Amino acid sequence: METKTPAIELKHVTKTYKLGGETLNALDNVSLVAQAGEFIAITGPSGSGKSTLANIIGGLDKPTSGDVIVDGQDLSHVRDRALSDYRNHHIGFVFQSFNLQGSNTALENVIMPLVFAKMRGKQRKARALECLQAVGLGDRVNHKPSQLSGGQRQRVAIARALAVKPSIIIADEPTGNLDSARGAEIMKLLQDLNHQGITLLIITHDQTIARLAHRMVSIHDGKLVEHRG
Amino acid sequence: MRFIDYIVTALRNIWRQKLRSLLTIFAVVIGATSVTIMLALVTGAKTFFRSQVEANGMLQQVAVSQKSDIKDFNDASHSGGNCDSCTKLTDAIITKIKTVPHVVEVARQMRVGAFEAVSFSGKKYTLEQVYATDANGVIHNNILAGHDLQPSDKEGVAVFTSDYADKFGFKGNYNGLIGKQISLQSRSFYSGVGAVVKQPVPCNGPCDNKLQQPPTVLTATIVGIMDTSTTSTAVRVPVDWAIGMNQERHYEFTKADQIAQEAACKNARGACNSTQHMSLITTNFVDTNGYDQLVVKADNAKNAKQVAADIKKFNVGAADAESMINSQLAIFNVVGLVLGGIGGIALAVAAIGVVNTMVMAILERTREIGVMRAVGARRSTVSRLFTFEASLLGFWGGVFGVGVGYGLTRIANVFINKQLASQSVQAHDIITLPIWLILTVIAVTTMIGMLAGLYPAHRAAKLDPVEALHYE
Numbered sequence A: 001m002e003t004k005t006p007a008i009e010l011k012h013v014t015k016t017y018k019l020g021g022e023t024l025n026a027l028d029n030v031s032l033v034a035q036a037g038e039f040i041a042i043t044g045p046s047g048s049g050k051s052t053l054a055n056i057i058g059g060l061d062k063p064t065s066g067d068v069i070v071d072g073q074d075l076s077h078v079r080d081r082a083l084s085d086y087r088n089h090h091i092g093f094v095f096q097s098f099n100l101q102g103s104n105t106a107l108e109n110v111i112m113p114l115v116f117a118k119m120r121g122k123q124r125k126a127r128a129l130e131c132l133q134a135v136g137l138g139d140r141v142n143h144k145p146s147q148l149s150g151g152q153r154q155r156v157a158i159a160r161a162l163a164v165k166p167s168i169i170i171a172d173e174p175t176g177n178l179d180s181a182r183g184a185e186i187m188k189l190l191q192d193l194n195h196q197g198i199t200l201l202i203i204t205h206d207q208t209i210a211r212l213a214h215r216m217v218s219i220h221d222g223k224l225v226e227h228r229g
Numbered sequence B: 001m002r003f004i005d006y007i008v009t010a011l012r013n014i015w016r017q018k019l020r021s022l023l024t025i026f027a028v029v030i031g032a033t034s035v036t037i038m039l040a041l042v043t044g045a046k047t048f049f050r051s052q053v054e055a056n057g058m059l060q061q062v063a064v065s066q067k068s069d070i071k072d073f074n075d076a077s078h079s080g081g082n083c084d085s086c087t088k089l090t091d092a093i094i095t096k097i098k099t100v101p102h103v104v105e106v107a108r109q110m111r112v113g114a115f116e117a118v119s120f121s122g123k124k125y126t127l128e129q130v131y132a133t134d135a136n137g138v139i140h141n142n143i144l145a146g147h148d149l150q151p152s153d154k155e156g157v158a159v160f161t162s163d164y165a166d167k168f169g170f171k172g173n174y175n176g177l178i179g180k181q182i183s184l185q186s187r188s189f190y191s192g193v194g195a196v197v198k199q200p201v202p203c204n205g206p207c208d209n210k211l212q213q214p215p216t217v218l219t220a221t222i223v224g225i226m227d228t229s230t231t232s233t234a235v236r237v238p239v240d241w242a243i244g245m246n247q248e249r250h251y252e253f254t255k256a257d258q259i260a261q262e263a264a265c266k267n268a269r270g271a272c273n274s275t276q277h278m279s280l281i282t283t284n285f286v287d288t289n290g291y292d293q294l295v296v297k298a299d300n301a302k303n304a305k306q307v308a309a310d311i312k313k314f315n316v317g318a319a320d321a322e323s324m325i326n327s328q329l330a331i332f333n334v335v336g337l338v339l340g341g342i343g344g345i346a347l348a349v350a351a352i353g354v355v356n357t358m359v360m361a362i363l364e365r366t367r368e369i370g371v372m373r374a375v376g377a378r379r380s381t382v383s384r385l386f387t388f389e390a391s392l393l394g395f396w397g398g399v400f401g402v403g404v405g406y407g408l409t410r411i412a413n414v415f416i417n418k419q420l421a422s423q424s425v426q427a428h429d430i431i432t433l434p435i436w437l438i439l440t441v442i443a444v445t446t447m448i449g450m451l452a453g454l455y456p457a458h459r460a461a462k463l464d465p466v467e468a469l470h471y472e
């Protein structure tokens, strides 16, 4: 039996917001280990801290205290430059509201992370086309987001997350803006990626989606509760 | 992010907000245009001035005046006349100056103040100045028609400035004036060469024997027309003639006359009423006051300064052209500074426009910045992207500003050429846009754009990615 190296390791992570005189623990002493290639679903009521957790793992946010170790790299003390490069090389984000650039075509949206990765023009175009084909949008590369359906837009977002060949994809309610059929297609796509070895972290309210995961954790008031997969 | 990607992305972002970018650039264009034109005017004027000075051989010249504290040519030409305690510029001084090393030649210069009008073919014109300079190659006059005065000319000839020729109706046909006769009409006190000085009616006891002279008319043949680059509304005559014009002559009952009369009366009986004899007394203005100014030619422009220093030892004033050129150029510098200041204000306003545009752009693109950060853009990447964008606004403003400025200087040259031609100055297209000026203006506007972009770029870079992603 093979021993997997932990892809993500959270040790006593706390995130505190100070609003006026009050302090709010968005995350309260959270510890979590995820193996490489794992598919974890994070559930919990609104405002419980799911997005906060995802953002900290994705390197968009920093914990107030505790350690975050992803792919052997401790994120809690690195500077912006290293953290940005980490996001660029290791993480693919998929958001509920797609967050595509309206003035750019699907292709240009997928190219964007590759530009920050300093890839050259021809190579990055080839890579972006490859990713768009992988999500079934090979015939829509020059469409702008406004000329695409909701499901297609989320596919473009997934292609964009894929472009830099990340080891982890973090999807924060990726199906939240889609009907159930479109949502199922997106989940199928993400599961395929997971089968190719990418660690998948999905935040969802939807229990049918959560049940697809290897493992399910839920958060209540910033505290993590582990469920068996 | 690679350099080329910064440029391409910034250009695309500028293009995305065409109207707003255009208006922002337009403000920069106004500033850049005014700075371009002003710099072009000033450098053009400087170059033109210097070339004129060089063409006139002025760099080799040293001006000498009676007053010893002159600083430049202008001082020298305005300090002639009454200075009783000064060393007079006499022939003796000229002889001394000619012994100074590197001195090639000395030209005498003097004004004649006794003439008030010039008549030509029945018409009378006021006469601003009659003056004389030696025609010995020291002072270069730009002759447009005919020829300059010759060293052998003594009297009866004159060179007119072209503005007179224009007044006489010979614009464009200066050759038509050559050989024509004109009359110089004196003021009423004139008693110099050509004047019929009358003997006063004899009187006993104290009485005024200096009679008012009727105006004298001298005739001159026009031998040449010169341009107005060194002087205007002037008539130049040979020095010898001017010396004669500056004579003062009158009859006086002298001691000799008295002795002669007394001798004649000895043999007379009763009251002696023999005709009183008077003598004509001639006073040469040059002998009493010296020349107004001397112009010394050095063998080389480099030696002019030393020559001036050596001549000063004779207790007269001396200055080379360099100081005059410098003081004239200083005026251009001041003009340039003032005009440049106006352009600077326009650019400052444009800079505020760039700041405003960029702050607006950041508000609009907050979410986009969040996405960029999420997919791996560093703070520095975001910052640079906005700095590039602002710099490009400045860059385009500079490019178009120089373009518009170029067009306007071309138009200005058309008018200036006309003006120069009407003054018969042989120069054209004097306002030029040297490459260094073009590059400087574009570099400066780009720099201003960059500086204006620093604050907005800093704001964009310090946005929190999570908050930016949720910005509504």
Ligand SMILES: Nc1ncnc2c1ncn2[C@@H]1O[C@H](COP(=O)(O)OP(=O)(O)OP(=O)(O)O)[C@@H](O)[C@H]1O
Pocket: A017, A018, A019, A024, A025, A026, A044, A045, A046, A047, A048, A049, A050, A051, A052, A053
């Ligand atoms: N920048 C902030 N300043 C103050 N409080 C914040 C900030 N961001 C999040 N919070 C608070 O932290 C808590 C956790 O927020 P988070 O976005 O992680 O919730 P969530 O579980 O993702 O909710 P939802 O399911 O609605 O997306 C919330 O109570 C929220 O109000």
Ligand SMILES: [Mg+2]
Pocket: A050, A051, A052, A172
């Ligand atoms: Mg959330």
